[in-house]
Amino acid sequence: MGSTTNNSCDPRSCAASSLEMFFMITFTLLLCLFGFVGNGTVIWLLAIRIRRNHFTTYVLNLAIADFGVLTAVVAIDLNWIVCKSYPLHFELLRSWFYTGFLFTYSASQLLLTVISIDRFVCIFFPIWYRFHKHKHLSGIMCTAIWILAFVSSGIHITLLLTGIYCNLSSYQFLAIALLCTLLMSLSTVTLSMKVYLKPHECKRGKLIMAILLTLLFFLLLAIPMDAVQFMALFHKDPYLLEYAFICASLNSTVNPAIYFLVGRKKSHHSRERIKSILENVLKEEGDSKGDLEFPSEKKY
16 A cells, blocks of 8 residues: 655655655645544434434434544554654554545445435435335445445455455445446436426425535545546555545545535524534435425425
8 A cells, every 4th residue: 555665766855755745644634633523523413412314324324434534544644654754664554544444435435325326216206215115224224335345345454464465455446436426426417407407396405405515525526536546556656645535535524514504594693503403404304295395285
């Protein structure tokens, strides 16, 4: 995972490169700090303060996965700083951290894919969704996703511990990324068309707006992230990898910000409690009428 250092390089050039890398890492760590606060708040509220339902189970697991991504990125960057500051080599430790990053980031991708498909079915097949949705479907899906991500990462780290070097985890990551990006792209386009081109058939609620923004930001950040991971298979440039970590950190940080910005009530000038804001953006899932507004329903 690490890069080989060119010992014959000019000391001034090496110092400049290290300084540039240090600034990139500092920016990444600042992003992670904001992400820890945002995702930690979401986890605390959904796990303790707010009664969970079908959809908030997905949001809770997504926040946990994003928190894990940020933790892995911080561990990787701190490992780089330690290795630069002291004549120590922690390549195996870095491999563990990197495997943890791929594990949590893959889980985040899969969770967002399931969320997009869930909203697609809810919007386009509301009757079937309402009467055929399994009570524990979200819990089952989240468990399956975590197991899948853990198994794929476990195979890679097992091979590393046995002394067999391979890029299996990276290839698995790219396969998952390709599938998830394709499915999320299709879901995002169709949901956007349904919401914005047919406003009389589909209510523009806060929940669907938050989901569309989350999917849009993920797609904008996932494409360069996936491209960097592909290039890293052939050329392990630390700057490329750090750029990928910046994209991943920004994606994991932006989700809580979207929830709270979309959930705010613009008409209220007084300060709202964070709990009320999160409930406001997620309450539509708990509504028995779902996200659709039928013509026969009375409008207030």
